[in-house]
Amino acid sequence: MRIVCPFCGERELGEFTYLGDAKPQRPAADAGEDAVYDYVYLRDNIAGVMSEHWYHGGGCRAWLKVTRNTLTHEISAVEPAAGAGAAKVGA
Amino acid sequence: MRGNQANRLAAGGLVDRSEEISFRFDGKTFFGFKGDTLASALVANGVRLVGRSFKYHRPRGILTAGSEEPNALVELRSGARREPNTKATTAELYEGLDAASQNRWPSLNFDVMAVNQLFAPIFVAGFYYKTFMWPAKFWEAIYEPAIRRAAGLGRAAGLPDPDHYDKAWAHCDVVIAGSGPAGLAAALAAGRGGARVILCEEDFVLGGRLLADGGTIDGLPAAEWVARAVAELTAMPDVxxxxxxxxxxxxxxxxxxxxxxxxxHLPVPPEHQVRQRLWRIVAKRCVVAAGSIERPIVFAGNDTPGVMMASAMRSYINRYAATPSRRIALFTNNEDGWRTAETAIAAGLQVAAVIDARPDVSPAHRSLASKGGFPVLHGSVNGVDGGKNGVRKISVSLTGGARAEVEADGLAVSGGWNPAVGLTSYHRGRPKWRDDIAAFVPDGAPPGMIAAGAANGAFGLGACLREGFEAGAAAARDAGRSGSTGSMPVANDEAFSLMPVWHVAGKGKAFVDQQHDVTASDVELAQREGFQSVEHLKRYTTLGMATDQGKTSNVAGLAIMAAVSGKSIPETGTTIYRPPYVPVAIGAFAGHHRDENFHATRLTPSHHWAAEQGAIFVDTGLWKRAQWYPRAGEKDWLESVTREVKAVRGGVGFCDVSTLGKIDVHGPDAGAFLDRVYINAFSSLAVGKAxxxxxxxxxxxxxxxxTTSRLAEDHYFLTTxxxxxxxxxxxxxxxxxxxxxxxxxxxxxxxDQWAQFSIAGPKARDLLKEIVDPAEDLSNEGFPFMGARAVKLRGGLKARLFRISFSGEMAFEISVPARYGEAMARNLMIAGKPFGVTPYGTEALGVMRIEKGHVAGPELNGTTTAADLGLGKMxxxxxxxxxxxxxxxxxxxxxxxxxVVGIKPTDKARRLRSGAHIVPKGETPGPDNDQGYVTSVCFSPVLDQWIGLGLVERGRERIGEIVQAHDPLRGEDYDVELCNSVFYDPDGGRQRG
Structure with a gap:
């Protein structure tokens, strides 16, 4: 599999580390135990198109949001995480 | 010429007669020519019996002339380089080649295990499950070892492979598999269009079937056209x-x-060269021009040496000028098979008869038969009379029911052609059935891949060129290359006519999968026993599961199954195709990653100095760390480690701790960030503190x-x-x-940027003063416990100094740029001489941290909470x-x-062992009363006894309690006392002093 890193260009799978479902959002500090429990343990496992976190540890160390079809491994989009790179959100 | 190559034609072929090569097969010396394969050289020498079959030990010869070969497998080379199951049909001949037949004892001619044929009735499909059922305990001890000895083919070397293997990447626009007419045409079109092309050919000569079958392309003889095409391609810089x-x-x-x-293709790789190289090729487009594989027809005795694929016979005669037989019969169900009769006659061989399953034969072939003086029999071969010396007589069941016999010493068989659908089906593509050619063709190929020519079911030479050229041109365009592709090579298409024949009923074993000895009746039996799905058929009969992956057998097996079940072949379907297309040595996948290069090795900055000191190293992850530094006269590691600990506690020692992870955290929000990732606060940490x-x-x-230090308002230095x-x-x-x-x-x-050393012991400050610029205040007030700041060393080098202690002594950690790491170790030894400085390794480090009750890896084991570690208040x-x-x-x-709690045996002389379970005293140990276990142990020089840390239920409330350490692995039970985990200097006065 090959992933087009927005910073480094197209690179092979071995440079990346997979984390998983990119949809869950870390709950606010006061969200309560149930919300955090869901965030920590509930993951979608979609047979089809899914948004996933990948880490370009063998390259620029950017966290990426990769849209991948888990059936065909076709990657339709790669975006940097909100805080990837030097620019700051809102800065 | 030294050799008498009895079956070599006087002229012709692509072998180089000026270069005679000697080789050995089963200990006997033969001669061949450069350009031969082992198989063609054996053919030229009249060797027909090449191996014994897998299950029945039947005599087998050479069936094909390519990588689809199921029978002619040999052990190639000897000693550590011995390679089992090597296909004689693809092994290139070299001077001194040494090959041995497989699966026979004591010899190929007289094989004791051929007795298996008498027991054939019990070796049917699934015989393992049926025959060796009872008594159950016999399976492991008797049945399985006996079966394993009897079955299997070649023997692995059993020695480390002395050769090197390489792995490499390549990138291109278009990769092309195969260099037959379609592949060459594709390469010409793509290359002319400006694409970066990689053309892969498994053979050692380019041309594919053109090498054996010739033809006319662009008005030129095929060989000449190939030479021109290769010259043009070679001149293109990007091909x-x-x-x-x-x-x-x-x-x-x-x-x-x-x-x-x-x-x-050489006896031994030249110096500094690899044996094989595994390529990973990244290509925008792929043209599969892998051709097709001629398929056998299943009939009784179809595995007799001398029965050969019709196209293979042409290869041996035309390409290698070697004649597999003198008097050849041909059994065909299609037009293409006749080319073998033409070839045989052109080579001056006798054609005994052509048995054609089709009702009609073209006038041209009729006149060939009358000119060649051989009969054309309409019908099918239903039996072969012959043994280990090969075909003698062929029985034919004629259309209409009559019978005939043909005397011949060789039988060429053509059942039609199967496109090589492997590559196009590896992404779960399911090939689709085409009735007009009675074959599966690619469907659902992976993105970017297209099949062309025979691989796509287009068998005519003209069609191969056209499809290849168009595919190559399209691939170049798709890759963004828009150069002119020039003119397309042109040739005529041969006539095509085929009447499917898969299996001819007859007496005797009729083999579908010759490598795994699967017969037509095995397939029928499997179907009768309810193995309806092709995937079940495959696993129950092992059809197609051998090293050839059923290249010559799968489709025939499906056809027989379809016939028995009353379904059509496409309804029966194919099994899933999986790579690799040909066997690939594990060594090639490993490449250079073996032995000491299995993984990277990381050396600490002071490694070479430590090695000079005679340090014993331990592997920690990728790192090699000094474990202890033995001195002359010390009888074991414990004595060395105890000395190192005493030297630190009584004076000063140092240890390379550069392996710690080090991260610079910069930015206005650095403190806020660390507050969120650590359980304790860091935004409140003062600058200059750790x-x-x-x-x-x-x-x-x-x-x-x-420890994490704040070096500036917006700069922290974090260690892991x-x-x-x-x-x-x-x-x-x-x-x-x-x-x-x-x-x-x-x-x-x-x-990797900082070399870091721990300098510990009551004289640590005295030693540091010799290293650090005198202007730096190292006093307890000027640099108190948990102080951290940049300092200047004598000579001006900038360093970072941290007053942190893992040992419980007054200690500093000093960081210098990694390139100064080794110099730092040497300087510490020189400057520390007056103080008796002692380098210490990871063992002494561990002893001191256990004495001090610090948790480490064994306690941070992925199951513990902060409170479990006694750090809940943080x-x-x-x-x-x-x-x-x-x-x-x-x-x-x-x-x-x-x-976490401290643990020490009540008997001071007793050695505590990690892993021992803790159970209440006096109880019989079991899962119900298991209260924890010992995680870390050491011999404490301070307490003069073995001590440890453990994870014990309510441990901190039970200080002073005597419990039982139960060590079932070592068969030990002994009393231990639960105690404070800080064994040494519990109030911490020494590290602050």
Whole structure:
């Protein structure tokens, strides 16, 4: 599999580390135990198109949001995480 | 000429008669020519019996002339280079080649195990399950070892492979598999269009079937056209031709696996060269011009030596000028098979008869028969009379029911052609059936891949050229190359006519899969026994599961199954295709990653100095760390380690701790960021101070620990454990980029940039004063416990100094740029001489941390909470941090959790062992009363006894209690006392002093 890193260009799978479902959002500090429990343990496992976190540890160390079809491994989009790179959100 | 190559034609062929090569087969010396394969050289020498079959030990010869060969498998080379199951049909002949037949004892001619044929009735499909059922305990002890001895083919060398293997990447626009007419035409079109092309050919000569079948292209003889095409391609700077290279697999994103047999054609690879190279080729487009494989027809005795594929016979005669037989019969169901009769006659061989299953034969072939003086029999071969010496007589059942016999010493068989649908089907593509050619053709190929020519079911030479050229041109265009492709090579298409015949009923064993000895009746039996799905058929009969992956057998097996079940072949369907297309040696996948290069080795900055000191090294992850420094006269490691500990506690010692992960955290929000990733606060840490920090996973379990120092308002220096260095970096980047993108903070890994040494002991400051610029204040007031700041060393080098202690002594850690690491170790030895400085290794480090009750890897084991480690009070209640909420879950704060506690045997002479279970005294140990276990142990020079840390239920409430250590692995039970985990200097006066 090959992933087009927005910073480094197209690179092979071995440079990346997979984390998983990119949809869950870390709950606010006061969200309560149930919300955090869901965030920590509930993951979608979609047979089809899914948004996933990948880490370009063998390259620029950017966290990426990769849209991948888990059936065909076709990657339709790669975006940097909100805080990837030097620019700051809102800065 | 030294050899008498009895079956070599006087002229012709692509062998180089000026270069005679001697080789050995089963100990006997033969001669062949350069350009031969082992198989063609054996053919030229009249050797027909090449091996014994897998199950029945039947005599077998050579069936094909390519990588689809099921029978002619040999052990090639000897000693450590012995390679089993090598196909004689693809093994290139070289001077001194040494091959041996397989699966026979004591000899190929007289094989004791051929007696298996008498027991044939019990070796039917699934015989393992049916025959060796009872008694059950016999399976492991008797049946399985006996079966394993009897079955199997070649023997592996059993010695380390002395050769090297390489792995490489290549990138191109278009990769082409195969260099027959379609492949060459594709390469010409793509190359002329301006594409970067890689052309892979598994043979050592380009041309594919043109080498055996010739033809006329653009008005030129095929050989001449091939030479011109290759010359044109070779002149193109962006076209790379790779012979001896098989494209074996397709992977995601246009990545292709190829195996290049760089030096398999030589006895031994030249110095500094590899034997084979595994390529990963990244291509925008792939043209599969892998051709097709002629398929056998299943009839009784179809495995007799001398029965050969019709196209293979043409290859041996035309390409190698070697005649497999003198008097040849041909059994065909299609027009193409006749070319073998034409070839035989042209070579001056006798044709005994052509048996054609079709009702009609063309006038041209009729006149060939009358000119050649052989009969054309309409019907099918239903039996072969012959043994290990080969075909003698062929029985024919004629259309209409009559019978006939043909005397011949060779039988060429053509059942039609199967496109090589492997590559196009590796992404779960299911080939589709085409009735007009009675074959499966590619369907659902992976993105970017297209099949052309015979691989796509277009068998005519003209069609191969056209499809290849068009595919090559399209591939170049798709890759963004728009050059002119010039004119397309042109040739006529041969006539095509075929009447499917899969299996001819007859008496005797009729083989479908010759490598696995699967017969037509095995397939029928499997069907009768309810194995209806092709996947079940495959596994029950092992059809297609041998090293040839059923290249000559799968479709015939399906056809027989379809006939028995009353379904059509497409309804029966194919099994899933999986790479590799040809066997690939594990060594090629491993490449250079073996022995000491299995993984990278990381050396600490002072490694070479430590090696000079005679240090014993231990592997910790990728690192080699000095474990202890033995001195002359010391009888064991314990004596050395005890000396090192005493030297530190009584004077001063130093240890390379550069393996710790080191991360610079910069930015206005650095403190806020660390507050969120550590359980304790760091924004409140004063500049110039260090603090111990603990990180949790989001589920509340401890992740990692280390000291982090504030070097400036917006600059922290964070350390991690050695083991988690990379993972913590990844975790922190996730926190920074994904969880808290609003924080203005940057992380820089500086693990490799800084060499770091721990300098510990009451004389640590005295030693440091010799190293550090005298202007730096190192007094207890000027540089107190947990102080951290940049300092200047004597000579001006800038360093970072931290007053942190893992040993419990007054201690500093000093960081210098990594390139000064070795010099630092040498200087510490020189400057420390008056103080009796002693280098210490990881063992002494561990002893001192256990004496001091510090937790490490064995306690941070992925199951413990901060409170379990006795660090619960560090958890801030004033801020949110990773793991805060989940750490509060009921089970993680339960009062009966196993927590860190000190442990020492009541018998001071007894050695404590880690892993021992803790159970209440006087009880019989079992899972119900297991209260924990010993995690870390050491011999404490301070206490003069073995001590340890453990995780024990309610441990901290039970200080002073005597419990039982139960060690079932070592068969030991002994009393231990639960005690304070800080064995040494509990009030910490020494590290602060």
């Amino acid at each position: 790379r031709i790779m012979t001896r290279t098989t494209l074996f697999g397709v992977y995601d994103g246009g990545t292709y696996g190829a195996i290049e047999r760089v030096n398999d 603090r111990y920090g603990l990180m949790l996973r989001e589920d509340g379990i401890v992740y990692d620990d280390g 454990t050695t083991a988690k260095a990379g993972l913590v970096m990844q975790h922190l980047e996730f926190c920074r980029q994904v969880l808290f993108p609003e924080l203005d903070v940057q992380l820089t890994s500086v693990s 958890m801030s209640t004033k801020k949110d941090f990773i793991g805060r909420v989940m750490a509060g879950r009921e089970a993680l704060v339960a009062p009966n959790r196993q927590v």
